Amino acid sequence: MTEAEQPVCVIILGMAGSGKTTLVNRLTSKLYSSGPPPYVVNLDPACLEVPYPANVDIRDTVNYKEVMKQYGLGPNGAIVTCLNLFSTKFDQLLSLMKKNQGRHKYYLFDTPGQIEVFTWSASGNIITEALASTFPTVVVYVMDTVRSVNPVTFMSNMLYACSILYKSKLPFVVAMNKIDVVDHNFAVEWMRDFESFEEALDSETSYVSNLTRSMCLALEDFYKDLLVAGVSSTTGDGFDELLQKLVAAEKEFHDVYQIERKEEESRAKASTPSMKKVTGEGEEMPLVVQDSAVGREMSEVFLRQGSDESSEGEDEETPVGRDEMEEESFADFVNRVRDEKLEKKNAKNEPSCSKS
Numbered sequence: 001m002t003e004a005e006q007p008v009c010v011i012i013l014g015m016a017g018s019g020k021t022t023l024v025n026r027l028t029s030k031l032y033s034s035g036p037p038p039y040v041v042n043l044d045p046a047c048l049e050v051p052y053p054a055n056v057d058i059r060d061t062v063n064y065k066e067v068m069k070q071y072g073l074g075p076n077g078a079i080v081t082c083l084n085l086f087s088t089k090f091d092q093l094l095s096l097m098k099k100n101q102g103r104h105k106y107y108l109f110d111t112p113g114q115i116e117v118f119t120w121s122a123s124g125n126i127i128t129e130a131l132a133s134t135f136p137t138v139v140v141y142v143m144d145t146v147r148s149v150n151p152v153t154f155m156s157n158m159l160y161a162c163s164i165l166y167k168s169k170l171p172f173v174v175a176m177n178k179i180d181v182v183d184h185n186f187a188v189e190w191m192r193d194f195e196s197f198e199e200a201l202d203s204e205t206s207y208v209s210n211l212t213r214s215m216c217l218a219l220e221d222f223y224k225d226l227l228v229a230g231v232s233s234t235t236g237d238g239f240d241e242l243l244q245k246l247v248a249a250e251k252e253f254h255d256v257y258q259i260e261r262k263e264e265e266s267r268a269k270a271s272t273p274s275m276k277k278v279t280g281e282g283e284e285m286p287l288v289v290q291d292s293a294v295g296r297e298m299s300e301v302f303l304r305q306g307s308d309e310s311s312e313g314e315d316e317e318t319p320v321g322r323d324e325m326e327e328e329s330f331a332d333f334v335n336r337v338r339d340e341k342l343e344k345k346n347a348k349n350e351p352s353c354s355k356s
């Protein structure tokens with residue numbers, strides 16, 4: 001299968017209420033009308049209903065309410081546990097996806113409302129890694145444009161986006177959503193032109209505004225090549241541009257990220273031979289869910305009775321190794337960026353952050 005024929009996984013992330021589900025719905029209908037239909041996976045176990053036709057729905061595999069009851073968990077703990085349980089069967093979903101490739105260009109993944117549940121959990125990592133090591137994978141970060149008109153809130157959103165980029169190490173598209181209410185050009189301007197952002201900050205005199213100013217300079221590199229599209233998931237405006245940005249992100253995956261990931265994987269394999277078991281396609285993940293096919297037909301709650309699946313206790317052997325590995329590669333990444341900055345600075349013979 002050539003690069004162009006390969007399907008692309010799109011993981012939709014964003015703060016609660018930013019419009020992830022509405023965006024997946026709009027993107028799904030757009031793709032249905034313009035080419036091969038997407039393969040849609042709902043990874044939010046707590047949502048009441050999804051407006052799009054989901055090919056795979058986590059709610060068919062794990063029953064969120066039942067998980068809360070059986071494990072005595074609150075809402076967030078239960079979402080994490082549902083994802084943990086689902087991730088142990090993720091190899092089955094990958095097999096389904098492999099079987100279906102050729103029929104779909106995009107595999108869309110709608111994620112839970114509480115963003116950190118996916119981005120900072122072991123199962124979120126396992127799912128992301130499993131996808132990225134099997135298919136080209138990109139992240140769409142949905143930003144609520146209406147709630148980002150305040151420069152400090154905008155900066156918080158961008159810092160979060162940046163942290164996800166570093167954590168996932170995947171090509172990244174920011175979908176500035178709800179442009180039917182507020183045009184996103186102010187945000188694009190803030191990213192491109194530090195002075196306009198400073199002007200917007202002028203009305204803020206707090207300590208936070210000084211910090212925000214410094215942060216803006218620190219994010220210069222992040223903004224530089226960032227793929228951005230303004231969209232309205234309600235009206236459908238901007239989705240052609242979003243699709244173009246997805247194509248660019250896919251290209252980035254092949255040209256940059258895939259190569260880096262392969263190098264990183266081989267470095268990690270060389271230094272931690274025991275990790276081979278979990279960095280493959282997930283065949284050797286511990287089984288805590290009963291055997292069954294993943295898909296609409298799954299309607300039971302698949303839990304191993306009496307076992308402790310709390311978010312701290314799960315996957316005892318694997319996350320420790322993975323975390324160490326991530327820390328190591330993140331440290332490498334930070335060192336590399338710092339060295340590059342130093343080199344640049346020496347070359348220019350001026351401070352790297354000066355922009356006045």
Ligand SMILES: Nc1nc2c(ncn2[C@@H]2O[C@H](COP(=O)(O)OP(=O)(O)OP(=O)(O)O)[C@@H](O)[C@H]2O)c(=O)[nH]1
Pocket residue numbers: 014015016017018019020021022023044111112113114177178179180181231232233234235
């Ligand atoms: N005006 C406007 N409203 C939108 C847009 N996209 C989403 N919304 C509204 O924003 C609210 C949240 O949308 P959802 O799609 O449920 O957001 P979400 O991020 O999936 O929400 P959680 O998963 O619960 O965090 C809903 O009331 C949507 O109707 C948009 O482009 N324009």
